[in-house]
Amino acid sequence: MTAPLSATTGALPVDPTATRELSFAEALREALGQALEADERVFLMGEDIAIYGGAFQVTLGLLERFGHDRVMDTPISELGSAGVAVGAALAGSRPILEFQFQDFATLAMEQIVNQAAKIRFMFGGKCSVPVVFRAPTGSGTGGAAQHSQSLEAWYAHVPGLKVVQPSNPYDAKGLLLAALDDPDPVMFFEHKLLYKVKGHVPEAPYRVPIGKAAIARPGTHLTIVASAIMVSRSLEAAKELAEKGIDVEVIDLRTLRPLDTETIIASVKKTTRLMCVYEGVKTLGIGAEISAMIAESDAFDYLDAPILRLGGAESPIPYSPILEKAAVPQVADIVAAAERLAKKRV
Amino acid sequence: MTPTTHVTSDPDGAPASQPVNPPRAFSVFSAAELKTALKKMYLIRRFEEAAEEAYQRGLTYGTMHLSIGQEASAVGACLPLGPSDYITSTHRGHGHCIAKGADPKLMFAEFSGKETGYCHGRGGSMHIADVENGNLGANGIVAGGIPIAVGAALSIKKRGLPNVALSFFGDGAANEGAFHEALNIASIWKLPVIFVCENNKYAMSTSIERALSVKNVADRAVAYSMPGVIVDGNSVIDMADAVMAAMDRAHAGLGPTLIESKTYRLRGHSRSDRNRYRTREEIESWAARDPIGRFEGDLIAHGLATAADCIAIREAAEAEIAAAVQFSNDSPLPSVDHLLSDVYTPVEAKP
Ligand SMILES: Cc1ncc(C[n+]2csc(CCOP(=O)(O)OP(=O)(O)O)c2C)c(N)n1
Ligand SMILES: [Mg+2]
Numbered sequence: 001m002t003a004p005l006s007a008t009t010g011a012l013p014v015d016p017t018a019t020r021e022l023s024f025a026e027a028l029r030e031a032l033g034q035a036l037e038a039d040e041r042v043f044l045m046g047e048d049i050a051i052y053g054g055a056f057q058v059t060l061g062l063l064e065r066f067g068h069d070r071v072m073d074t075p076i077s078e079l080g081s082a083g084v085a086v087g088a089a090l091a092g093s094r095p096i097l098e099f100q101f102q103d104f105a106t107l108a109m110e111q112i113v114n115q116a117a118k119i120r121f122m123f124g125g126k127c128s129v130p131v132v133f134r135a136p137t138g139s140g141t142g143g144a145a146q147h148s149q150s151l152e153a154w155y156a157h158v159p160g161l162k163v164v165q166p167s168n169p170y171d172a173k174g175l176l177l178a179a180l181d182d183p184d185p186v187m188f189f190e191h192k193l194l195y196k197v198k199g200h201v202p203e204a205p206y207r208v209p210i211g212k213a214a215i216a217r218p219g220t221h222l223t224i225v226a227s228a229i230m231v232s233r234s235l236e237a238a239k240e241l242a243e244k245g246i247d248v249e250v251i252d253l254r255t256l257r258p259l260d261t262e263t264i265i266a267s268v269k270k271t272t273r274l275m276c277v278y279e280g281v282k283t284l285g286i287g288a289e290i291s292a293m294i295a296e297s298d299a300f301d302y303l304d305a306p307i308l309r310l311g312g313a314e315s316p317i318p319y320s321p322i323l324e325k326a327a328v329p330q331v332a333d334i335v336a337a338a339e340r341l342a343k344k345r346v
Numbered sequence: 347m348t349p350t351t352h353v354t355s356d357p358d359g360a361p362a363s364q365p366v367n368p369p370r371a372f373s374v375f376s377a378a379e380l381k382t383a384l385k386k387m388y389l390i391r392r393f394e395e396a397a398e399e400a401y402q403r404g405l406t407y408g409t410m411h412l413s414i415g416q417e418a419s420a421v422g423a424c425l426p427l428g429p430s431d432y433i434t435s436t437h438r439g440h441g442h443c444i445a446k447g448a449d450p451k452l453m454f455a456e457f458s459g460k461e462t463g464y465c466h467g468r469g470g471s472m473h474i475a476d477v478e479n480g481n482l483g484a485n486g487i488v489a490g491g492i493p494i495a496v497g498a499a500l501s502i503k504k505r506g507l508p509n510v511a512l513s514f515f516g517d518g519a520a521n522e523g524a525f526h527e528a529l530n531i532a533s534i535w536k537l538p539v540i541f542v543c544e545n546n547k548y549a550m551s552t553s554i555e556r557a558l559s560v561k562n563v564a565d566r567a568v569a570y571s572m573p574g575v576i577v578d579g580n581s582v583i584d585m586a587d588a589v590m591a592a593m594d595r596a597h598a599g600l601g602p603t604l605i606e607s608k609t610y611r612l613r614g615h616s617r618s619d620r621n622r623y624r625t626r627e628e629i630e631s632w633a634a635r636d637p638i639g640r641f642e643g644d645l646i647a648h649g650l651a652t653a654a655d656c657i658a659i660r661e662a663a664e665a666e667i668a669a670a671v672q673f674s675n676d677s678p679l680p681s682v683d684h685l686l687s688d689v690y691t692p693v694e695a696k697p
Contacts, residue, residue, distance in 0.1 A: 051623050052551035075521035075557040076488050076549055104487070107522070142408025142459075144470045146486030315689045318680075319470030320459030321407050326682040 022201040024194045027169035028058045028134075031176040032096065034205045036066050039094060042180065043070045045081055046098030046134075055100045056136055056195050082108035082133070086116045086185075089131040094180065102135040102189060103149050116185040117160030128183040132176075137165075138191040138229060138279055139328055145316035148324070150280040152227075155187045156257040156289070162210055163256040165189045167231035169199035171254055174208030182210060191228040191279075213260035215267070219249035222273040222342055225264055225290055227253040230277045230329065237334035246342045256286055264290060265299045272304040275341050279328045282311025305344035310337045371586040375425065377650040381659060383425055383582055384645065387417040387638050388663030390441040393450055394613075396667050397440070397457060397471070401617055407459060410471045413441035415580075415612035418637035419544050420445040422585025423512060423607070426593060432480045432498040432511040434491030437472050438544075438611070439484030442514050448476045450670040460677035467680040468688060488549075489515060489522035492541065496528045499539035499602075510596045512540040512589065518549025520563045529570040529604065538596035540589060541604045544579060550615045551623040564606035572602050579607030580637040583644060610635075 022030065035042045044059060050073045053060030063071045074081040078099060085095040099105040105112065116129045139148035156163045164179055164186055166172040172190070179186040216231055217238050224234045231252045238248040249267050253260065268274050274294055276287030287309040294300060294307060313327040375383075394412040401410065413420065420441035424433065427446065435442040443453060448464070456463025457471050464474050475483030482498060485491040495513030502509045519525055520543055532539045543563045547554055560566060567574025573595070577588045585607060592603035610632035614621055621629070645651040651659075 048550045048552060050551075055618075073552050073556065075552070076518040077521045077523070079523050107487075107524075142470065144408060144472055144486065145468075146472070146490075147409075313685055315686050316468075318468045318685065319408060319465075319473070320467035320680050322459075322679050322682060323467065323685055326685055 020201060020203060021198045022169050022173075024166075024169045024172050024190070024197050024199070025056060025058050027173040027199075027201045028176055028190065029060065029062065030201065030203070031173040031205075032059065033062060033065065035096075035177065035180050036062070036070055038205070039180075041092065041094040042096065043072065043093065044096050044098065045072045045074050045085060047074055047076055047100045049073060049098050054098060056190075056192065058134075058190075058195070059098070078104050078107035079110060082111035083115065085131045085133070086111055086119070086129055089129045089185075090119065090127060094130055096132045096134060096180070099133065099135040101143070101147050102137040102151055103146050105133065105135050106151070112155070112161070112185070112187070113158050117158045120184065121160060129185050130183050132179045132186050132188055134188045134190065136192045136195075137189045138193060139317045139324055140193045140229070142319065142321060142324065143317070144319040148317035150278070150312060152187070152189050152256055153280050153285045153289075156286060160185065161257065162186045163189070164210060164254065165191070165227045165256055166208075166254060167194070167216070167226075167228050167252050169197065169201045171208050171214075171252075173201055174206050175210065175254065177205055178207040178210050181207065186210070189228070193229050197232070208254065211255050211258045211260060213254055213263040214252045215249065215263070216252040217248065217250040219247040219271065221247045221271055222275060222338055223249045223251060223264070223267040223271045224275050224277055224334070224338065225251045225253060225287075226277040227256065227286070228279070230279060233329065233331050234277055234334055236331045237338060240331070240335050241338050244339065246338060248338060253286075259289070259293070261293055261297070264294065265297050268294055268299040269302045272302050273341055274303070275308045275310060275338060277310045277329055277334055279312050281314060282309055283314060285309075285311045287311050303346060305341055305346055308337055308341045310334060369583045369587050370590055371425065371583045372648055372650075374590065375586070379425075380645060380650055381655065383421050384638075384641055384651070384656065385659045385663050386421045386444055387582070387641060388660045389450055389666060390417045390420065390444045391638060392664050392667035393440055393444060393453065393670070396454065396671050398613070400458070400671075406457070408470055409616045409618070410457070411438040411616050412613040413438050413611065415632060415637065416544060416546060416609045417441055418582045418641060419542070419579040419585055419607040419609045420514070422582035423514070423542050423589050423605075425582065425586040426590045427480070427510070427512060429479050430507070431509045432482055432495065432502075434482045434495040434498070434511070434513045435484045436491065436515055436519070437484060437486055437488070438516070439472070439474060439514075443474050443476060443481055443484065446476065446481045447479050448474070448481060450667055451673040454667075454670040455674040455677050458674045458677075459679065460674055461680040462673070462677040466688070489519035489524040491515065492519065492525050493528040493531070495541075496532045496537060496539050499532065499537035500535065502538055503535075508597065510538045510540055510593055512542055514542050514544060516549060517543060517545040517547070517554050517558065517563055518552065519543070520566065521549075521557060529566070529572070529602070532602040533570045533572050536599060536601035539602045540592040540596065541602060542589070542607055543604065544607045544609055546609050546611045548611075548615070548623065550619075553623065562606055564604055567604040570604075572604055574604045574606065576606045576608065579609030580635050580640060581644075582637070582641045609637075
């Protein structure tokens with residue numbers, strides 16, 4: 001099945017009869033259930049994903065439907081589990097490994113970066129590693145420095161990996177099914193603050209293509225490029241900005257690698273101003289890549305103002321809520337930065 | 347339950363630590379020291395209850411991992427340690443912290459994200475550290491503290507100090523690579539480190555039966571040529587005795603010991619746990635083995651405290667935690683202006 005996307009804008013389909021709503025977590029669960037049903041090579045691994053249903057309840061109820069052979073609790077052994085997933089994928093299975101938090105995938109970097117990402121290339125294209133690594137990301141839950149990181153740019157730096165980061169329930173389901181179809185390793189990042197967010201999700205399986213951004217809001221004065229929770233924050237900011245006469249276009253990246261450069265370039269040519277909003281640390285983050293990409297492209301000549309990056313603070317995520325909020329872009333920060341950018345001229 | 351001290355392996359042929367009768371702790375520690383240990387158990391219990399109350403009243407942020415039921419393990423293991431001995435702790439670290447001598451005021455302020463807390467509100471429940479008193483911190487990463495303790499022990503050895511490093515960790519942590527690598531390094535370099543695995547039967551929802559390749563975590567000691575000792579973790583005295591034996595070994599230059607403290611957490615894993623993986627009967631059977639009542643019984647039986655002493659100690663601990671909560675409530679939040687101030691250590695340029 002192909003994705004029901006508008007071919008020109010990549011925007012979500014508008015179906016007035018479509019009223020079925022699921023939360024982001026439920027959408028993921030539905031995708032996992034449908035994948036387990038459709039393909040017996042698929043199985044899930046992770047810490048506390050069976051009876052507990054996962055730390056964020058994404059896999060709740062799947063044990064009861066598919067049993068311990070397909071919904072496997074692992075010991076707390078991230079490196080080993082990641083390697084087992086890689087090996088199983090090489091040997092013909094379709095594993096989906098859940099890291100309880102993205103922070104703990106750092107313990108598995110060896111298998112993800114040295115093995116999964118490179119095996120196909122090193123072996124001269126003789127095989128693929130069809131594995132999906134899922135992980136909750138981001139701050140906003142009081143998890144402090146070791147449970148709140150946004151390290152997606154690390155993975156996006158690695159050729160051989162694909163990096164996906166949905167912003168809404170519809171994309172969560174469609175991108176997860178697309179990730180499962182993909183023959184190569186996919187890092188699938190789920191922002192914790194999105195799990196309870198509700199949205200329209202069709203029941204039948206569908207795919208949202210990897211590598212295609214969406215225009216979450218069309219606009220004419222300024223382009224904001226964002227992903228995950230920063231999409232909804234940017235959309236909220238766009239509403240406020242509209243009242244101030246600034247018409248913002250919001251691009252939802254959906255995939256960080258491969259980057260949909262075409263959509264971003266086209267938007268910048270139209271609006272002539274670019275702002276990158278992301279939760280990961282600003283320096284050397286995804287916004288740095290997008291800025292550089294635009295600077296190198298023919299869209300550069302269209303820019304009416306310097307590119308602006310609004311990223312995470314140059315610090316670990318602090319515990320105290322007042323500091324935690326200050327460490328990542330909030331709606332008010334986006335509004336203020338966009339106002340500055342709209343007034344600027346090169 | 348009779349205390350069991352059991353050596354699964356001792357390849358160096360060093361004297362095996364056998365159950366000592368009467369326990370050594372009673373001769374080593376004064377009545378006053380043992381009563382302080384009881385007070386620390388009550389401080390831990392009340393601290394955890396106050397944390398839980400704050401959560402129920404919607405006053406807390408983030409998650410928390412309570413150690414109610416595991417007080418003896420923390421207090422017994424830390425009883426023989428001095429301020430210059432190191433510990434590393436875990437996500438379930440409030441008890442270790444109090445046992446090592448931390449001030450509950452500064453802990454509760456940290457738990458509440460206040461500027462006056464141990465980490466100025468930067469760390470929160472999972473990262474409380476009291477470095478001046480040898481507590482190298484709780485840890486949000488399972489098994490993260492184990493190699494760090496080995497490193498502290500290496501430094502102790504290099505500096506020729508008479509101290510030890512003790513690492514607390516859970517049964518779940520024993521399945522991380524960090525555990526295995528750390529034990530091997532500690533063993534080949536004969537470092538003064540004590541590994542204390544608090545086996546409370548579960549890592550979150552995953553029971554040891556489904557996650558551990560051996561019956562006891564202590565059985566893994568044989569692979570790293572060190573003694574593996576199983577202790578009744580709900581007994582302060584048994585824990586203290588086992589750690590003293592491990593300290594003797596470390597001081598004699600014989601290297602590390604793996605102690606497995608068999609205990610149980612009476613609360614859920616964290617604040618969002620629905621306890622779907624264990625039975626009410628199991629929880630109640632362990633609640634009946636409450637380590638605090640047990641230690642009070644020990645003290646009274648040995649004529650080291652009276653029932654009235656125990657009540658007074660409990661009330662003093664309750665008052666101290668109430669004051670800690672008040673201190674925290676009265677404390678200011680951190681200032682956003684200082685968000686970046688502790689990322690790096692200020693360095694003065696050399697001329
Ligand atoms: C590397 C890593 N993996 C997973 C987690 C999530 N997690 C936190 S505590 C925990 C269970 C730990 O079990 P155990 O070591 O037995 O300690 P206990 O909670 O029982 O005290 C898990 C899975 C983590 N914090 N770090
Ligand atoms: Mg445990």
